Amino acid sequence: MDTHVFKPDQPAPALSVGPLGWLRANLFSGWFNTLLTLLGLYLVWQIVPPLIDWAFIEADWRGETRADCSREGACWVFVGERFGQFMYGFYPQDQRWRVDLAVLLAVVGAAPLFVAAFRHKLRYGLAFLLVYPLLAWWLLHGGFLGLIAVPTSQWGGLMLTLVIAAVGIAGALPLGILLALGRRSDLPAIKVLCVTFIEFWRGVPLITVLFMSSVMLPLFLPEGMNLDKLLRAMLMVILFEAAYIAEVVRGGLQAIPKGQYEAAQAMGLGYWRMMGLVVLPQALKLVIPGIVNTFIALFKDTSLVIIIGLFDFLNSIKRATADPAWLGMSTEGYVFAAVVYWIFCFGISRYSQRLERRLETGHRH
């Protein structure tokens, strides 16, 4: 009996599979797309090679003074020479190890919180939040237990930016959650107070708030009492960002179905336990992206303290570019600043996306 022998399959057309197929589907599917691709390639060609040329190939990396920068590209010598000032501001040279140690302790101390297998995150986290600020204050400010005092007026650079951001986040999150609960409260007086607070702080730019802290706060306080400039800035950042956190958290609270509240009440939980054990864990999980976005905004907003004359990272760079010995280095300075800010912000946003995926439990409301 004859068996029919199938002919072997023809290979797929060369243009529809493999790299060529990909190119055709994604870059050259029709005249309009081809045009766009060419336009895009032209843009990339115009931007990327000159940028790499300027930043790396034609750049000067080694030297000590402006005269060492003889080539066409960037003069990274400037950033290298001023690196200490950018990081620590006017913090005394021989005391800078204290800042390094504080950062190291923060990283090491917070590390267990990022390990998925670690069980006692909540307890450990709270303990860390209680102990670390005291430790950091002792290390950074000192003045007791064997460390000489470094007043906050000498703090500066990236270190100051990180201090403001960290204090801002640690203060704004709990305050924001309380405000959100207050706004959703059944008690009319509490609700009105919270709504007024939130709408006021969200309605004004941070700059005016910082201005207020420097010109009006001295009037508000009893005579002779004066708050540290840094403390005032941190207070304002906390109040300002708490209002934004509150609105984000409110969104999460609203998304929790009524049944959850009712079920918690039916189990006999009081208000605080209902919120703390049932509603907030779900609501906060829902709004992680919003909270992280607010943190990123807060981090970027710390640059505004320049207005009241604090020497944060951006201000120390601005000052350095105005130095007569290094005139014409603005581009290098600001590009360096942009890269540093970008790494922090982008890093935080990437981490939040990972966190979101990990906490995803599958059911959406």
Add this chain to the structure above:
Amino acid sequence: MPVATSPGRRGSLLSDPQARAWIFQVVAVAAVVAFGWFLFHNTQANLQHRGITSGFGFLDNAAGFGITQHLIDYSESDSYGRVFWVGLLNTLLVSVIGIILATVLGFVLGIARLSSNWLIRQLATAYIEVFRNIPPLLQIFFWYFAVIGPLPGPRDSLSLGNLIFLNNRGVQMPAPSASEAYGPFMLALLAALVLVVLLSRWARARRLATGERFPVFWSSLALVVAIPGACVLLFGSPVNWSVPELQRFNIRGGWVVIPELVSIVMALAIYTAAFIGETVRSGIQAVSGGQTEAAASLGLRHGQVLRLVVIPQALRVIVPPLTSQYLNLTKNSSLAAAIGYPDMVSLFAGTVLNQTGQAIETMAITMSVYLAISLSISLLMNAYNARIALVER
């Protein structure tokens, strides 16, 4: 022996939820009032001590300082009240130009993020990820100190076809002013618009009655181009252009856009566009694919699917966050103070406050301007949301 659980004997006032609610609220209000009184009392004492009289009388005093950019007439002898309007208009100017640019750029980015073209998609993503993660103040500084600062002086300006000049004093561009033909031109334009409205009404009525279509778009376009065009041919151009001219040391004529304004507008538009791009992308993605398919299966063409089905639903998602981006841009325009652009904050909370020492009044005025803008926009937004909200069961 009386039983402890008898209704007449509650343990204490604190175990009664209603009483507790009252106590809690009274305590909260009392604390706020006491805090407010504390601040008020201190302020009174401090003001007395420093010899500052409060009140808004200072607004009538002569300001005595010059302002580099004013949209309304202003001279040094004008009052602080006038300074307020100059500052407010300068703030609004930045906001309006910034909003227009950011919207255009943002929509392009949002659509590019969803493009079927891989390269365009990646470019848009790269733009968004780069610019939204850099503080706006840094971007303003970059434009001001690193881009415009090192530009050549007026004599060696970079020029675009000898019409627009770019130098370290900002941008000089041709300025339009109305010619004699301006009136007739505007009349013609108005007439064309009225005709367009009438035409589209008639076409709609006819379509509903008979089902016949009329090419409304193309005929309207023809009307709008033809009538004012004929007017221009008859009477000449409606505007005269005053073109900047390069002279020995300077450039004369035309509009001068000060470098501060250029830097702020560039920085804020580029920064906000990144956020608007993400808003637009998520809005379009929020319309489910089934909607597009259903519309297509009804026989709508691609353009109609977008216009009648996708865009109206996407806008519902896009508009609220879009307005909050506009608000952010308006509030961020206060960063102008950092490079000395004469906006609300730098003029009023800066110069006027320093000159008069009326800290409370100037800060209150400045903050209420921003509060008023924010609150009125959020009221509008709430009304809009209520109107377009999906009616759910």
